[in-house]
Amino acid sequence: MAETIFKPGLEGVIAGETTVSAVQQSSLAYRGYNISDLAENATFEEVAHILLHGELPNTAQLTQFNRSLAEFHQLPDAVVDAIRKIPTDVPMMDVLRTGVSMAGHFDPVQGDGETELRRRATWLMTVTAGVVAARYRLINQKEPLAPKPGLSHAQQILYQCLGEEPDDTSARLLDLTLILYAEHEYNASTFATRIVASTMSDMVSGVVTGIGTLKGPLHGGANEAAMEMLSQFNTPEEAETWLRERFAKKEKVMGFGHRVYKNGDHRAHILEAELRKLAIQKNKQNWMDIYDAIKKPMVEEKKIFPNVDYPCGLTYYLLDLPIDMYTPLFVCSRVTGWCAHFIEQATNNRLIRPLSRYVGEENRTVLPIGDR
Numbered sequence: 001m002a003e004t005i006f007k008p009g010l011e012g013v014i015a016g017e018t019t020v021s022a023v024q025q026s027s028l029a030y031r032g033y034n035i036s037d038l039a040e041n042a043t044f045e046e047v048a049h050i051l052l053h054g055e056l057p058n059t060a061q062l063t064q065f066n067r068s069l070a071e072f073h074q075l076p077d078a079v080v081d082a083i084r085k086i087p088t089d090v091p092m093m094d095v096l097r098t099g100v101s102m103a104g105h106f107d108p109v110q111g112d113g114e115t116e117l118r119r120r121a122t123w124l125m126t127v128t129a130g131v132v133a134a135r136y137r138l139i140n141q142k143e144p145l146a147p148k149p150g151l152s153h154a155q156q157i158l159y160q161c162l163g164e165e166p167d168d169t170s171a172r173l174l175d176l177t178l179i180l181y182a183e184h185e186y187n188a189s190t191f192a193t194r195i196v197a198s199t200m201s202d203m204v205s206g207v208v209t210g211i212g213t214l215k216g217p218l219h220g221g222a223n224e225a226a227m228e229m230l231s232q233f234n235t236p237e238e239a240e241t242w243l244r245e246r247f248a249k250k251e252k253v254m255g256f257g258h259r260v261y262k263n264g265d266h267r268a269h270i271l272e273a274e275l276r277k278l279a280i281q282k283n284k285q286n287w288m289d290i291y292d293a294i295k296k297p298m299v300e301e302k303k304i305f306p307n308v309d310y311p312c313g314l315t316y317y318l319l320d321l322p323i324d325m326y327t328p329l330f331v332c333s334r335v336t337g338w339c340a341h342f343i344e345q346a347t348n349n350r351l352i353r354p355l356s357r358y359v360g361e362e363n364r365t366v367l368p369i370g371d372r
C-alpha cells in the first residue's frame with residue numbers, strides 16, 4: 001500500500017490539480033489572469049466567462065454569454081412559491097440552499113456533456129441571483145420583479161432587489177466584490193463541490209453542497225460575522241476595548257486570518273482601497289475609524305491580516321445592503337468557481353475518497369441488552 005500521510009484539516013496537502021486558479025502567498029490568478037488586473041480591467045461577466053470557458057471573451061463571445069444569462073434570468077414560479085412558504089425568520093443562506101435545490105427540478109438544460117455543464121452553470125448564476133432577489137422582495141412584503149433587459153449581472157441583482165436601477169458606485173462595487181469572490185482554488189466549499197462531482201452526482205447537488213459549506217463563519221459566513229462585530233461599536237475606543245478582551249480570551253476575530261495567506265489576502269487589499277473611497281464619498285469615515293481600530297492591533301500585534309470578508313462586510317453595509325444578504329451575494333459570485341471546478345472534476349474524474357485514522361476503542365464485545 002502507498003505511504004499514507006495525515007495532516008489535520010488537510011493543511012498543506014495538495015488534494016488535486018486544477019487549471020481554474022492559483023492561490024499563492026504572493027499572487028492570486030484566475031486561469032493565469034492576475035486578480036488585480038481583473039479587478040481593474042474586467043467585469044464580473046468576463047470573469048465568469050474566463051472561469052467557465054477558460055478564456056477571456058471577445059466581443060462576440062461576451063454578447064453570447066450575456067444573452068445566455070438573459071435567457072435564463074426568470075425564476076420558475078414554483079421556486080418563488082416555495083420561497084414564499086419559508087418562514088420569514090429563516091436566514092437567507094438557508095433559503096438559497098432550498099431555492100437552488102427546488103430550481104434543480106426545473107433545470108432547463110438537458111444532458112451532461114461539457115457544453116451542457118457550462119450552460120447549466122450559466123443558468124445557476126441566474127438562479128442564485130434570482131433566489132436572493134426574490135427572497136429580499138418577499139420579506140419586504142413586495143412581489144419579486146421580472147429582470148430588466150440590458151443590465152449587468154451586478155445591476156440586475158440590485159435592480160431585482162430594490163426595484164430601481166442602482167447608482168454607478170453601488171453597481172461598480174458589487175461587481176468588484178463579485179470578481180474578488182468568484183474563485184479561490186480548493187477552499188472548503190469548492191472542495192466539497194468537487195467531492196460531489198467526483199461521485200458522478202449532478203451539478204445542482206454540487207452547488208447546494210457548496211452553499212451549505214460556504215455558510216459557516218470560518219468560511220463565507222465571515223463577511224456577515226465581521227459586520228455583526230463592527231456594528232456593536234459606536235466609537236473606535238469601544239472597538240479596541242472589545243478587541244483587547246477578545247485577545248485575553250484567545251477568541252477569534254471574524255474577517256481575519258487565512259489558511260493559505262499568512263501575510264495578507266490580495267483581495268482584501270484591493271477591496272479595502274475602494275472601501276476607503278466609498279466611506280469618504282458617503283461621509284461615513286467614522287466606520288473606517290472603527291474598522292482600523294480592530295485592524296491595526298490585529299496586524300501590528302498579532303500579525304494576523306484581514307481576509308476579503310473584513311472589507312466586504314463594511315462595503316456591503318455602506319451600500320445599505322442587509323447583513324443577512326452578504327454571504328448569499330458571495331454565493332452569487334462563487335457559483336462560477338464551484339461550477340468551473342465541478343466541470344474540471346467531472347471531465348477528468350477520480351473519486352475523491354481519502355482515508356481516516358481510527359483512534360477509537362477496539363475489540364469490544366456486544367453484551368446482551370440487560371447486561372449493559
Ligand SMILES: CC(C)(COP(=O)(O)OP(=O)(O)OC[C@H]1O[C@@H](n2cnc3c(N)ncnc32)[C@H](O)[C@@H]1OP(=O)(O)O)[C@@H](O)C(=O)NCCC(=O)NCCS
Nearest residue numbers: 217218219222251252253254255256257258259304307309
Ligand atoms: C480562516 C481560519 C479558519 C484559518 O485558520 P487556520 O489556518 O486553521 O489557522 P489557525 O486557526 O491554525 O490559526 C493560527 C493562529 O492564529 C490565530 N488566529 C487565526 N485566525 C485568527 C483570527 N481570526 N482571530 C484571532 N486569532 C486568529 C489562531 O488562534 C492561532 O493561534 P495559536 O497558534 O496561538 O493557537 C482562521 O483564520 C479563522 O478562523 N478566521 C476567522 C474566520 C474568517 O474570517 N474566515 C474567512 C476566511 S477567508
